[in-house]
Amino acid sequence: MSSTLRMRRVALAAAAAMALPLALSACSDGGDTSDRAAGTTKPEQQTSSAAPADEPFGPACATVPKEGAGSFSGMAKDPVATAASNNPALSTLVSAVKKAGLVDTLNNAKDITVFAPTNDAFAKIPKADLDKVLNDKEQLTKILTYHVVGKKLTPQQLEKGSFDTLAKSKLTTSGSGESYKVNDSANVVCGNVPTANATVYIVDSVLMPKM
Numbered sequence: 001m002s003s004t005l006r007m008r009r010v011a012l013a014a015a016a017a018m019a020l021p022l023a024l025s026a027c028s029d030g031g032d033t034s035d036r037a038a039g040t041t042k043p044e045q046q047t048s049s050a051a052p053a054d055e056p057f058g059p060a061c062a063t064v065p066k067e068g069a070g071s072f073s074g075m076a077k078d079p080v081a082t083a084a085s086n087n088p089a090l091s092t093l094v095s096a097v098k099k100a101g102l103v104d105t106l107n108n109a110k111d112i113t114v115f116a117p118t119n120d121a122f123a124k125i126p127k128a129d130l131d132k133v134l135n136d137k138e139q140l141t142k143i144l145t146y147h148v149v150g151k152k153l154t155p156q157q158l159e160k161g162s163f164d165t166l167a168k169s170k171l172t173t174s175g176s177g178e179s180y181k182v183n184d185s186a187n188v189v190c191g192n193v194p195t196a197n198a199t200v201y202i203v204d205s206v207l208m209p210k211m
Helices: 002-049 059-063 080-085 088-099 103-108 119-123 127-134 137-145
Strands: 112-117 160-164 170-176 179-182 186-194 198-203
Touching (some): 059 186, 080 088, 080 103, 080 198, 088 103, 088 112, 112 186, 179 198
Parallel strands (some): 112 198
Antiparallel strands (some): 160 170, 170 179, 179 186, 186 198
16 A cells, blocks of 8 residues: 555656646746737837937938027028028028018918928029029019928828929929939928928929929
8 A cells, every 4th residue: 555655656746747847838938928029019119109200301401500590490480481591501592582572471371381492403503594583573483482382291291292382383292211302303402391380391403383
């Protein structure tokens, strides 16, 4: 009888010894699965939160002053024509806006988007042609208002868009990330710049409406 009891105890001990690793293995696998699930969830959450921020982008943004009226924070406080006048790279555009008598029109508009050509963009136009346009108020007004859309546009809306301008003509946009084109010709070199009443996309070519 004593021998039988000893045999049963040995058998039970052996069974317990075999079950313990299996239980530990199961717990370990469950922990790994949880860690992997957590690891999978965390990167996805980081990717979601790491979506492009609502701030200026593009190579030419590096030339914008860090402080003062011409900085991004300074321009955000002024209406668009005033904000542009504080950016030295837009002095030709500002001069053209003044010649066309559009300063008040742009400053008083609400929630607009302005595609603003740089001085270098205007310099691509032969001087004789540019002088002719600058001295023709009607034509100049049509060209300048062609650069203005009557609502604020986000970068996402530029990915594949067609928009009515204040010149009653459409312009098109395409691109993604931080690379966008307008009318398949002008590149956005500093985009999503906020002003008090507009979003500005600075471009490297003057946009020409169909006359």
